[in-house]
Amino acid sequence: VKLLLLRVALAVQCVIGAWALARPHGEEPASDAPKERLLAWVDANVPRDAASLLLVGGDEPFFFRASSRLYPRTVIWLSPQDERWGTPLPREPGEWQRLIQRTSARFAFTEGVDPATIPAPGGVVAIDAARGEHLATLR
């Protein structure tokens, strides 16, 4: 009897499992290809010995990906929102100066923030991450 019960339970599990797996499992998220292209551009154009890079704007997954993709550079995420892994976005020139001194950052790249407002001493790579387009490099 125990073996019969076991076989029934296993068969029910198989049927439910096969049915669940045959159903669509949510929507596939949009491709990250445009963001990957822009990270590849930053990787190719910003020196690897640039100790820190400022990511201005963007979202959390983009920051995680940038931090991974741009190793050995350290990516510091400046977020207009109060994000857990982010640093508050400076609001005035004095704050920018202190941040740049503290992080030794020479370069910045941005999504959704006007690059002219970012005073990185080495240059700012401004990219529309949603479309993966390189907008401007300011020196």
Place this chain on the structure above:
Amino acid sequence: VIALRLALAHLLVLAAGDALAIRAGVRHRATRFALAIALGALATSAVIFFESLIFEGHVSALTVAPPLLLVASIRPRPGLRPRLPGTLEVALALPLFGLAAANAGKTLATELRGDAANVWEIKAGIAFEARGVPASHFEDDSRAFSHREYPWLVPLGECWLYFATDVRDADVAKSFFPLVFAALLAGFFGAAARRLDRPTAVLATIALGTVPLLVHTAASSYADVTLAMFSMLGAIHAAEWLASGRTSDALLAAALGVGAAWTKREGVLALGLVTATFLGGRLAGRSALESRRALLALVALALPLLGTWQLVLSKHHVRAEDFGAFQPGRLVPIAKLVLADLALPDQIPRVWGVVWLALGASLALRAWTSDRLVFVAFALVPIAVLPLAYAFSTWPSWQTHVGTSLNRILLPQVPTALLALVATQERRSARTTGRAGT
């Protein structure tokens, strides 16, 4: 060229793990295959980790391959020659090959996202770029999100594939996980076939391989299925040791427990349960000497790797970001959330199938063998203990913490829960199964 190098890298890991499994006296093909992958991944990650400590910045395929080749060259015990499978065995295994192949296709088609990228692959990439695990990683607060306190089996398993192919590529990293899923099925089948006739053992393995959450998580390249593999194999060999008292079974159970703790922090519970099995061996008829030998084997395997890892963490003052002070007021709501997660009817078709329902019902059956006790403990103790961590959560909303991770911390217990069901059947004798060991 990359595909060839990748194939050779996997083969070397398998050869090293298989040599260890054969040396431990394992004969059953499915169990051997599962152990080859598990022990191979453990050995590979341990080699890269220790080499990183000794010559950081200079670790490469050329430094990692020789120790693995050395392990792969360990000779089997005399008289342990595998026999070829029969036609019926191959035919019965076909659905399992189908499940493993479907999972491989799904894994390669799924982008690395979430923890798969931000917690596991990122570390593989860093270790590849830095030619070894860099000490600076533990000091870099900008990567705190990647959980620097997490162990390294999965990242270094992926990193070995990067070293071997000399490219950091998501598809290369993802190729690690279909083998883990195949090992999970094979190891489960090996244990089920000890207790069931072959068609029912295949049915049980298909039941495991179609649990919805397990299949989706396996394809997402998260580490949870790797932990499930180590925890399940550890439980199987802890049960084998209870039955045999052999030191080789104790060594396997201990190594697999270490592998669990080296995969995810919650794997420490699997290691703890292996320890508890060794300590409680007397109750199942094991001698004090056998228990002492088993515990010695466990300490000898756990201390070098996990002890060194703890020293690294303490040297760099790395601590868990997600946990802080104990909040006792959350205990009752947490218990309610866990029970709801396991028992709500809408979780059956989408998440767990009937695994927990069937396990709950089977607890009423009076067939309490030592095997079944071990499997029930490996399935239920983590479910009772792990959610308590949410009472220490520092997340702004601890409910969000539960919502994003509860299913994943319960998932590794699914294979042992199904084995607890299977263990309601008596073990078949060696004469019936035609083999002496697992």
